[in-house]
């Protein structure tokens with residue numbers, strides 16, 4: 001792919017959002033902050049523009065994109081919306097919930113990987129919102145990282161992974177949630193949880209008054225975020241409570257320090273209070289930091305799998321998965 005000059009701009013810089021919107025409207029690629037992780041945006045209803053996302057990320061074409069819109073009523077342009085979808089949209093948007101629904105003919109095949117459904121969300125970040133309003137069109141955006149690697153929660157993470165491959169990075173500071181959106185399919189009668197994420201499944205079940213079906217993976221995943229190996233740092237990762245052979249060459253990730261970690265080369269404490277919301281927010285940045293140290297191993301101590309803990313452990317297991325296992 002042709003090399004691009006990547007311009008890093010502070011989102012609050014006067015004219016930055018307008019410039020980024022113009023780049024998008026010209027078919028370019030713009031990374032921008034959302035409340036979950038940074039997204040890599042392109043015009044979502046333009047197949048050439050959306051195609052450039054796959055090139056820049058090295059993303060396989062079978063992995064569909066999420067459309068981002070400024071306001072819920074714009075849903076009707078891109079999807080067939082049923083009552084369950086409107087109820088969830090009303091309750092959780094703007095916010096970290098992605099809804100999968102039957103697509104409309106306006107959506108190009110490249111965005112949905114040819115699936116009959118489309119994924120859509122309204123992000124709750126002022127920069128993302130201002131950008132979407134300035135563009136006035138749905139923006140397709142996966143997480144702004146090379147395919148299969150750790151998701152970016154800062155503009156620096158985006159630059160390290162994608163510099164020279166995209167046009168603009170809008171820096172809006174570290175993201176507030178740190179975990180990707182929860183993905184729910186409402187394409188069938190029973191809502192299905194396709195990906196755990198920043199909204200705990202229990203919260204959605206409580207609101208809907210039904211239990212979400214859990215997606216059972218098949219050979220071609222309905223959601224490639226569900227590929228076994230994903231969100232992976234370069235350094236090998238294991239999730240384990242066992243002692244480690246060579247702590248001096250090992251980085252450790254713990255929810256809270258217990259005082260026995262001093263032999264490790266580096267320790268990342270996700271939340272001194274043991275708070276899972278804070279831990280989710282810090283998770284990817286902690287892994288990015290440990291990965292940059294060039295150690296032999298990263299060991300993750302498990303966290304309780306309640307609330308956001310389920311999504312945290314999902315990401316950790318995928319970071320740890322190796323093909324030869």
Ligand code: TXA
Pocket residue numbers: 034036037038039040063064065066096098100112115117118119123141142143144179180181182183194222223224225226
């Ligand atoms: O929080 C987020 O969701 C972030 C920010 C940027 O919005 N985006 C994100 O995108 O995580 P990405 O591409 O890394 O993950 C989106 C997931 C993919 O695993 C994809 O397979 C799934 O959404 N997806 C997209 N369209 C789908 C569809 N029609 N059916 C099932 N899954 C779909």
Ligand code: MG
Pocket residue numbers: 142143151225
């Ligand atoms: Mg991703």
